[in-house]
Amino acid sequence: MLLAIKNTFRRRRSFASRSFFTDFTGVLNNPGDFHKQELTFDLEKLQEATSEVLKIHGNSFDDSLGIKHFAAIPLTRIPGDPDSIKGHKARGLFWTKPDSTGVEVSRDIEIKEELYTEVVPEYKHTYFSKVITELQKQYKLGRVRLLLKEPRSCLSFHRDPEPRLHIPIITNPGAQMIIEDKAFHMPADGGVWVTNNEKYHNFVNGGEEGRVHLVAGVLNYTEFE
Numbered sequence: 001m002l003l004a005i006k007n008t009f010r011r012r013r014s015f016a017s018r019s020f021f022t023d024f025t026g027v028l029n030n031p032g033d034f035h036k037q038e039l040t041f042d043l044e045k046l047q048e049a050t051s052e053v054l055k056i057h058g059n060s061f062d063d064s065l066g067i068k069h070f071a072a073i074p075l076t077r078i079p080g081d082p083d084s085i086k087g088h089k090a091r092g093l094f095w096t097k098p099d100s101t102g103v104e105v106s107r108d109i110e111i112k113e114e115l116y117t118e119v120v121p122e123y124k125h126t127y128f129s130k131v132i133t134e135l136q137k138q139y140k141l142g143r144v145r146l147l148l149k150e151p152r153s154c155l156s157f158h159r160d161p162e163p164r165l166h167i168p169i170i171t172n173p174g175a176q177m178i179i180e181d182k183a184f185h186m187p188a189d190g191g192v193w194v195t196n197n198e199k200y201h202n203f204v205n206g207g208e209e210g211r212v213h214l215v216a217g218v219l220n221y222t223e224f225e
């Protein structure tokens with residue numbers, strides 16, 4: 001009996017010291033589909049701006065027509081067009097393999113990302129205006145949104161039409177993006193990441209508080225292999 005317990009312990013230890021952690025470290029050291037950018041922003045100001053936007057927006061995110069575990073607040077729109085951020089336009093086209101057939105289907109509607117150049121007027125006084133102006137100088141941006149990932153939730157496994165830029169604002173160690181078979185936590189430290197959303201991916205929040213990222217489409221990013 002004692003020997004059996006000891007063997008179990010040994011097996012567990014050898015599993016723990018084996019490839020899972022090696023792979024995880026490998027992802028951190030060589031984040032192939034997670035590209036850290038040179039830019040940084042002021043995390044405290046990003047968090048203050050998030051509180052301000054939330055207050056203006058009625059302290060809730062748009063749940064995109066009742067779709068489970070997706071919630072957004074659009075920060076940019078087509079100039080002068082309030083309808084450009086309503087309903088399905090808070091979400092947009094993606095592809096997924098929803099069932100046992102493994103057949104890919106498209107969901108939602110195509111968005112003319114390049115037209116979303118204006119900061120939503122109600123948020124123009126916030127720090128996000130400065131952040132978006134700065135990002136627009138360096139990237140051809142699509143829509144910019146605040147995306148909420150609810151506690152203990154995940155998205156569909158899907159791919160998007162273009163890479164996405166992330167600025168983590170509120171996060172926790174269990175909030176991880178998974179691209180194909182690699183998971184990675186982007187810390188909230190003012191840093192900026194571009195992720196390869198043209199590959200199949202998901203986002204999980206295994207924490208007990210909401211995760212908030214600023215997320216933007218990047219229309220001219222050519223650094224992924």
Ligand SMILES: [Fe+2]
Pocket residue numbers: 158159160197201
């Ligand atoms: Fe996505």
